[in-house]
Every structure is written in C-alpha cells, then in structure tokens.
Amino acid sequence: MPNFALTEAVYYILLSLMQPLHGYGIMQNVEQLSNGRVRLAAGTLYGAINTLLEKGWITALPGSTDSRKKEYLITDIGKQMVQAELIRLQELITNGNRIMEVHNQ
Amino acid sequence: MPNFALTEAVYYILLSLMQPLHGYGIMQNVEQLSNGRVRLAAGTLYGAINTLLEKGWITALPGSTDSRKKEYLITDIGKQMVQAELIRLQELITNGNRIMEVHNQ
DNA sequence: AACCGTTATATCGGTAGCCGATATAATATA
DNA sequence: TATATTATATCGGCTACCGATATAACGGTT
Numbered sequence A, B: 001m002p003n004f005a006l007t008e009a010v011y012y013i014l015l016s017l018m019q020p021l022h023g024y025g026i027m028q029n030v031e032q033l034s035n036g037r038v039r040l041a042a043g044t045l046y047g048a049i050n051t052l053l054e055k056g057w058i059t060a061l062p063g064s065t066d067s068r069k070k071e072y073l074i075t076d077i078g079k080q081m082v083q084a085e086l087i088r089l090q091e092l093i094t095n096g097n098r099i100m101e102v103h104n105q
Numbered sequence C: 001a002a003c004c005g006t007t008a009t010a011t012c013g014g015t016a017g018c019c020g021a022t023a024t025a026a027t028a029t030a
Numbered sequence D: 001t002a003t004a005t006t007a008t009a010t011c012g013g014c015t016a017c018c019g020a021t022a023t024a025a026c027g028g029t030t
Helices: A008-016 A023-033 A042-055 A076-102 B008-016 B023-033 B042-055 B076-102
Strands: A058-060 A071-074 B058-060 B071-074
Touching: A008 A023, A008 A042, A008 A076, A008 B076, A023 A042, A042 A058, A071 A076, A076 B008, A076 B076, B008 B023, B008 B042, B008 B076, B023 B042, B042 B058, B071 B076
Parallel strands: none
Antiparallel strands: A058 A071, B058 B071
8 A cells, every 4th residue: 555656766767768769869868857866777677677577557658770779758647647646746755845844043 | 975875774873863863763753754664673773773883873862760761862873874865866866857857758 | 790888678685664463552522 | 470561683585766778769969
C-alpha cells in the first residue's frame, strides 16, 4: 500500500522517454534535464530499462538505422505513473513545508 | 555527486523529529503526517534511526519516564538535509511539469 | 584499409535500504 | 494476575543503485 514511490533514476528515465530515445540517449538526456545533477550509472540505466519493460511502463520501438541503438518510449501506463508521482512529490513538499513552518525558524 | 536524495522513509522520520519523539511515536506520526499513506515497517524504522544517529542527522535525548521509550530529535544538520531535499523535490516537480507539458496532451 | 576515439549495450559483485516476520519485554488495563 | 498494547530489536530476503569491466559498432582520420 505505501510503496509506489519512484526512484529518482526511474522518474527521470520515464520523463526522458516522453520522446523516443535509446539507452545512451536517455543517459545524456537525464543529465541535461536535471541540470547535470543526476548521472545514471550504466548498471542503473540498463537494469531499470529491463524492469520498466517488464512492468509495461515503457515499450521498445522497432529497429533504427544504427544497428546498436534500441529505442524506447513511455507507455500510457508509464505516463500515469509519472502523474501519480507528481502528486506524491507535491504532497511531500506540502507536508514538509507545513512541518518546517510550524516548528519554525 | 548525484545521490543526496532522501528516501521517503527517512524524509518523514526527519520531519517527525522536528519534535521530540520515540521510535514508536515516529511510526504513528509518519502515518498521520502522510494521511495514512506511509506506514513504516519496524525494520525500516529502527534501521533508519541507527543510520541517522551515525550520520548525526538526529540525536538521542536523555532518559524519559517510561523506561522503554528512547526519544530522538533532529539536529541542525538534519534540518539542513530536509531543506536541501525540499529544493530537490521542487526541481523534480518543475522538470516533470515542464516535460509533461511540452509533450502534452 | 587500418586505426582509434566515441557511442552503445550488457553483465557482475558489492552495498544499502526496505519489508515482513519474529522475538522479547515493559506498561496499562481489565 | 492475566491480557492487550506499546515499544525496541534483529533477521533473512528482495530490490535498486553503483562502479568496473567487457564487448562491439560506428565515424573520422591517416
């Protein structure tokens, strides 16, 4: 019941896949998207891609020109997960601000 | 460089300890604080308390009336971590909203 | 064609955090 | 005194992340 929190890595991977991208492109996009703060390790990225495929939150697109590249895209379910995460994040901030103000300075 | 993200459990534990509380009180407070969404398992709670003590983000208060209860309180460092987390969370939301709007419907 | 740096995917072992179960004990209540 | 609740602690298992390493394809240069 509690645990539908997304990790930062998964969150940014899903955001990146609002456009079609291959793994390495996700890596670069996440770093840019987060103003250089979040750098995905290779193990994190390709591990997460596999679990997200299994969950059906992202899907693999058919072949590209470059035989190395495998492109992915977020699914409708994946988008719903991002929306739910945005709500959860907003709750964290609201609760955090409230508590910090009550016991303030 | 990337990883100063707090887990949801640690975040709510730190918020709870803006007031003096013992472990079990934290459990109840976190559940209430999160509108019943986050329920800490015992292993999570007492494990997190130990790592937070080691990091100096919380401190143990001297004895209470009830010989069972051990009370804790957030430290200045802990408060700084919560403030940093609030900024990180706000960035996640800002980035998320921007991306979701750009590729909108 | 041969070389080389970059791009790209994949796997592995280690570590940390969360969970649920279990154990144990002190306190409060009936 | 018996029982339920409160309270802390530990354990094994699972998942996620990390950094290192391996492998290969592509692009550009000579």
